[in-house]
Structures are given as structure tokens and as C-alpha cells.
Amino acid sequence: MAEFNPTLVLTFKTDEDLSSSAYRCVVLGSDGLMGIATSDIIHGVTTDNVADGSSTEAAISVQVLGVAKCEAGASFLAGATVKATTGGKITGSSGGDLSLGIALDAAGADGDIVSVLIARHEA
Numbered sequence: 001m002a003e004f005n006p007t008l009v010l011t012f013k014t015d016e017d018l019s020s021s022a023y024r025c026v027v028l029g030s031d032g033l034m035g036i037a038t039s040d041i042i043h044g045v046t047t048d049n050v051a052d053g054s055s056t057e058a059a060i061s062v063q064v065l066g067v068a069k070c071e072a073g074a075s076f077l078a079g080a081t082v083k084a085t086t087g088g089k090i091t092g093s094s095g096g097d098l099s100l101g102i103a104l105d106a107a108g109a110d111g112d113i114v115s116v117l118i119a120r121h122e123a
Contacts, residue, residue, distance in 0.1 A: 013059055072114055
């Protein structure tokens with residue numbers, strides 16, 4: 001049986017160097033540009049199509065719906081709700097946090113790439 005995994009990937013501009021930031025949480029600023037998310041507010045996750053927009057605004061692909069690959073910033077279990085942490089990586093969330101979604105894989109350490117079902121909500 002085939003899997004059904006609808007995704008929605010949109011193109012945005014950035015003025016940050018995201019060339020080493022694949023699979024990181026991003027937020028849309030009031031200037032209309034995407035940047036690394038460092039708080040509970042997350043608008044999507046970068047794909048592997050990242051760029052250096054530090055000299056000239058560059059286009060990046062941002063996944064806003066579906067099952068996304070994300071880079072972990074700490075260990076957590078599969079099934080945990082996750083949120084953005086330092087550098088746009090993800091970590092487990094707790095009550096009151098705005099969550100990106102649900103980890104479908106466990107992360108054993110900082111830097112692990114895991115699948116996350118994007119389902120924004122308050123944890």
C-alpha cells in the first residue's frame with residue numbers, strides 16, 4: 001500500500017546566511033523575510049534548499065505542512081511534542097509552550113535528523 005504524505009513547501013526570501021541551516025525552524029519577520037526561529041513562534045522548517053542571503057536576499061524553500069525533517073538540539077523520545085530552540089533546532093516542549101508538532105522519531109543527541117509531523121499547538 002502506498003503512503004499518503006501531503007506536504008506544502010513555499011518559497012520565501014531571507015537576508016540571513018542559512019546555507020548551513022537545512023532542517024531548521026524558521027519564522028517570518030515583519031519585514032517579510034524568513035529567519036531562524038529562536039522562540040515558540042515557528043512558521044515552518046527549512047528544506048535542504050537553503051542559501052546565503054546575507055549579501056543579497058536569497059530564496060529558500062520552507063515546509064509548512066506535512067512530515068518534515070528537523071535537526072534536534074537535544075535528545076527526546078518519539079511521540080514528544082517539540083519546539084524551536086537555539087539555532088532553530090528542535091527540542092522537547094512542555095506545558096504552555098507553542099509546539100511545532102510531534103516527533104515521529106526519537107533523537108539521541110544534538111544534530112540528529114528526525115521526522116516531525118507539523119501540527120502547531122500549545123503543548
